[in-house]
Amino acid sequence: MKTRYSYGEGASPALYGETLVVNWDHEGDSFIVDLDAQTGEKKWKRQRNEETTWSTPLIAASDKRVQVIVNGCNRVRSYDLATDDLIWQWSGQLESVLPSPVAAKEIVYCMSHTGFQAMLYTLPVDSSGDITGADKILWRFEHRGQWVHSPLLYGDLIYVLNDQRSALSCLDARTGKVHINQERLDSLSAVYASPVGASDRVYLPGRNGACLVFKRGTVLETLAVNQLDDTFSASPAIVGREIFLRGNQYLYCIAN
Secondary structure, eight states: OOOOOGGOOOOOEEEETEEEEEEEOSSEEEEEEETTTTTTOOOEEEEEEEOOOOOOOOEEESSSOOEEEEEESOOEEEETTOOOOOOEEOOOOOSOOOOOEEESSSSSEEEEEETEEEEEEEEEESSSEEEESSGGGEEEEEEEEEEEEEEEEEEEEEEEETTTTTEEEETTTTTTEEEHHHEOTTOOOOOOOOOOETTTTEEETTTTSSEEEEEESSSSSSEEEEEEEBBSEEEEEETTTEEEEEEOEEEEEEEO
């Protein structure tokens, strides 16, 4: 993989049942491939007109079909998982795509940035054909900043960050109404990890080794700031009542 600026790889495989989807967008022949998760046998492979992206594919299942939604620098595209057919595509995002998309039942949320301009845009999941155009965007949120993390969709709220300033925004997931707008998180330095949620709490580690815990809601209510002697760029993983944190030095398991 020949990544832009030699930044390395960022996309993870997406697992759905017995299927493993791998996106391979880089400065060469880009493609997306569907593999049998048990054997590695290739089910389908589709070429992509894309440059380097670091976004993990989102697999979204509905009563109609299972879609593979991939956020790209040129276009957001949706493929049929069973057939590899292109279901819909949209063009209009900014230059760099690192965050992975998230989706509710009817809406997919994608993020991109260029320089210090960042944008979150929402598209209808059940679309078809080329839906490029401002009228297809349900709502958008723009600010000055950079996005390395992916958004957290938690109930009827969606959380995004300004990575470099460690500033939090919270919006209504359906309407885009802004509840929290670029509120500084003084306990954290630059944030590369994505926030995760559990038990009405949001957990967010910073690169200074602190992990901020705040209450899910439309105002920022800090519950705890926990400090470890390490640096965190990876997102936390929650399994049952345990939280796993991958630092630069160690892997941690936090539990009662």
